[in-house]
Amino acid sequence: MYRACAWQAARDGAETPEQIAAVVTGADLRVSTDPDDPRISINGTDVTQAIREPEVSASVSRVATVPEVRVDLVLRQQQIIAESRRGIVAEGRDITTVVAPHAPVRVLLVADPAARVARRQAELGERVDTEQVTDQVLRRDRDDSTVAAFTEAADGVTLVDSTHLSLDEVIDTIVALAEEVAR
CATH class of the missing domain: 3.40.50.300 (P-loop containing nucleotide triphosphate hydrolases)
Known part of the structure; x- marks a missing residue:
């Protein structure tokens, strides 16, 4: 999730913590929980492969260290876990x-x-x-x-x-x- 948000922040030119937080909290972030089809998309774009690129790896901490981003993504992760029927x-x-x-x-x-x-x-x-x-x-x-x-x-x-x-x-x-x- 953090990598997808880093990808989107870079694409949107978000640089300050405030800009990054705005990108993340407004994002339509979808994570597949199907182990046979692990995918992640943000704002309608499948970024499953793109988030493993070196440029994303180099910038993910810039996104992950924004407190508002952490709060938002933790809540999203907790929701995915809560909605899991067979465990996750x-x-x-x-x-x-x-x-x-x-x-x-x-x-x-x-x-x-x-x-x-x-x-x-x-x-x-x-x-x-x-x-x-x-x-x-x-x-x-x-x-x-x-x-x-x-x-x-x-x-x-x-x-x-x-x-x-x-x-x-x-x-x-x-x-x-x-x-x-x-x-």
């Missing part, structure tokens, strides 16, 4: 502490910064160099830490370090946690 998997930096602090399974997924940079570099390929990716990942951590506590597991949150785990191993670990809670 939600991910984000403050899901376990702010958005869904009472969820039955809460996981803080962490990885060594070098592993995170390598994964992001693999996702982006040759479109950006490692130095740019490192700056984006570490700067976003630094910027976002001013508005969200996402580096330490809160009480009741399970820490999963994915530094040396494959995607399948991470999924298996989290599914096992969910199954344990369901028993």
Whole structure:
């Protein structure tokens, strides 16, 4: 959601916190909860692929650190979760502490910064160099830490370090946690 709003803010030329907040609070933001068709659109434009572009990654913290934006998007996220009929998997930096602090399974997924940079570099390929990716990942951590506590597991949150785990191993670990809670 934050990435979609960053995309829209850039498209609209919103630069100040007030302009960014106006773009976000007035946006028609739609997020698919279908795991077989994960899509996100803003103001009628499908931005599912566009929000993964390096330019969006470089600007998302500028949007995510605006307090009015955080309030608006947290409420939207909470509404999506509340409307979920069979449960939902939600991910984000403050899901376990702010958005869904009472969820039955809460996981803080962490990885060594070098592993995170390598994964992001693999996702982006040759479109950006490692130095740019490192700056984006570490700067976003630094910027976002001013508005969200996402580096330490809160009480009741399970820490999963994915530094040396494959995607399948991470999924298996989290599914096992969910199954344990369901028993």
